[in-house]
Amino acid sequence: MPTIRHQDAFHIAFCVDNHYFRAMGAMIASIIAHNPRRRFVFHVFAFHVSEDNARRMKEIELNPDIQVVPHVVDPSLFQGFADMIASSYYSLSTFTRLIVPSVLKDVTDRVFYLDADMLCIGSLDELAAMDLEDTVALVVEDVGWSTPEGRDGRYSVLGMKARHYFNAGILYINIHEWEKHRISETAIELLLSNREKLTFNDQDALNIVLEGRVRYIPIKWNYIYSMIADLKRGKLSMDAVGDAVILHFAGLIKPWNDWSGHVARELYLRYHALSAWRDTPLDTAPLNHKEMRIHSRSLMKRGRIALGLYWYLRFAQAALARKLKR
Template structure:
């Protein structure tokens, strides 16, 4: 698989175009020797916007392949404000993408890629259909609650980054099963598409290291504590490949995006554990690492700074 182009899957509407552009810029900037093909599953992005996206991708030497999803597929699906048809796209990706596409990496638009991803792309899935990370926190209490809630035995996977073996996934993914699961468990689902993925496909998913492949930027202090102080900012910038801005508060939602992304990425000033502050004085620590952090993100931060209008709706 070495040197083969990497397929990237995204699903979003017009509200997430700029975050996607930022994510893609970070991906290309930090993987300069790679070739990428981006597959977009969508239903309502106008042609002129798609042409703009295609031009943007061409300028990054990225192949852009949008696919407009047929509305008739969702004839038997539960569709509402809480359950828009877009939530089904990444679940149905094995059925919606051409059979010529055998492997693909799904990336949420609210991610930044800060190191090479070739190792993830070439990962042996060990007969699994997917690989994903679980955000366990300090004690994994939430994981235990989710196992009880969904009646599963595996970790609760975050679906913001998923590597898919599409050949294997096509054998188990069925649209009607997904739609029926949503209908039967509608009142129990908290994060609908993520819950459904875990309920139906968690047993077919290889667990991968969240600190490398799906770093939740809200919980720097947790990662630092769990690692015994090893996973500091210097370690993060050298080892973490993908930062994930989970939750409702996004960097681009702020009127001061540069400050906000630093707060998200560092997450150190207000939450840094007191015992580590004694070992690593705050100002000394920040001064040591600001340069490396800014070097990583300077090529991508401009999108949040220069665009005055901000997306407010996620897909």
Template sequence: MKVDNLNSELKAKTVVESEPIAIVCAADNKYAMPLAVTMCSVIENLNKNRKVVFFIIDGGIHNTNKQKILKSLVLENCEVNFLSLSDSLLHHVKEVHQPLESETVTIKADYVSITSFYRLLIPLLLPNEFEKAIYLDCDLVVRGDLGELWQADIGDNYVLAAQDSWIPYVSSPTGRLNYQKLGLNTQSKYFNAGVLVINLKKWREDQLTAKAIKYFKQNLEYVGWYDQGILNALLAGQWGEIEPRWNCSPSSVYSYSSWQDSPFSEEDYYNLIHDPYIIHFVSAKKPWNSRHTLLKEYFFQYVDMTAWSGWRLTIWRRLWLRLVREFRQVISVIQ
């Protein structure tokens, strides 16, 4: 069965009266298992009367892994669409990604691939009938009902997002925004782009994708953290805030000694620690490549609900990862 044309064969068997929730993810083949975990966690925590439509921007997922992803899901109220990029759209993404390989870029992250930039293309890839969508990174686990996030009032904002716990303000050292030039206050909040409710209609009308590419080319030295930096610059003052627990990053949240030491209120800090709706593994240490990942038990809880059930980071896998890292370092030195 050809995976890329499964839409008609995977349509829901149960008629659901409420509008479907459109969820977008982007992944390459290396992220096939984490993608399955993210999708499975969405469905497991969603109201059973809700229908969800997944749009997966395909960065090269092998057909066998697509089959495993589909096998991992309860498809009664779920539809899955794998989206391929046209040559013209892929060219736009490469225009943004390639300069980041230059030594002039001081903030780099080897675990951020070109697929991260696919979110800039979401409004161009989804059918026009969808005026709103939820974007999710593939290194997270959903514990809350996304139906609640879907119902949030987006108003005239381009996106809804949560304040970043590691880069809480535009003036934070690692944010690298030219916030003075943008006329922003030092305490203007900076959002994490790993969980977004996107106003597709407004984005399309204002041609935000083209503006994002143009901004990047003109402000390369100010763009830290890739497309997230671009969006924080372009959407300053034009995004709405959601509860921080919709995007909890344990590696940064747990680094605070108390709520007074954090950028959050006491209530928000308590919810982040005790009842996060989404656990986002933002650092280089992911549950599938490190034994020292906070809250990794939630990830493996959902791994065991997928076609990768029983997968663990064994000593042999750790040895293989080390060899791969060392090989890449040698190649880098040679180049």
């Protein structure tokens, strides 16, 4: 474990693969831009870090108040769950977020876990000052569009008593309490014994295991913005986000999908230009059949019928090819 230079730093963790380093870079740049007087240690968990991504992470450290610590996840970290994982169809990547507290328990007493498909548009001072002493983690309520049954239906399906269900894209974790209650171990055991029921994998498992042990904080700390909902209506502008501090672009369409034409791209580009991945291009065309279908629908909703039909044909061909491969 590299030496942590800033003992008073705010610790943030990401779990990424090589496709998400670019997104994480923009998120890190946005955090730094809106919190210029705060020291940060960014912990990056990945199964593989390319030489190029390692170089870019070192570039971030040119800022003396920032440290970026890569954690190359070795399967041995899952040794305690080896038998359970070996007898399941889950890949190790499903469990990566769950090992963050145990890896960092001797480094810091609290860590702010974040998904990489986010942007910070405000100060984290209020969050950093929050008391975690009486809770395992601070979480934010999920929104109905991201769970097929809606919030009520989701907690009902999972057999939870409380009428709450959180989105695990952010978790402000009290590491001591997390470890004391064996949250990760229990969540993994639950995942492996309830595969069909836990549609949202570790998010579902964490909601069950952490019921009654978390504190809900305002939605501004995980404001989920659905670009796909806009595009399906042919809408390219962004709705107002109120007092949101962290925007979470959950769902299929992301602000680095340049082909979408959505205004969210402009917000993303603002921070992408400040990041160590600033010279990496955005996605200029849909990459899979699902993106092609959304692009086709958006174009036709906006009256661009010919182009929309072209992308619908591309979607149909890609979907057929995928079906024939099965």
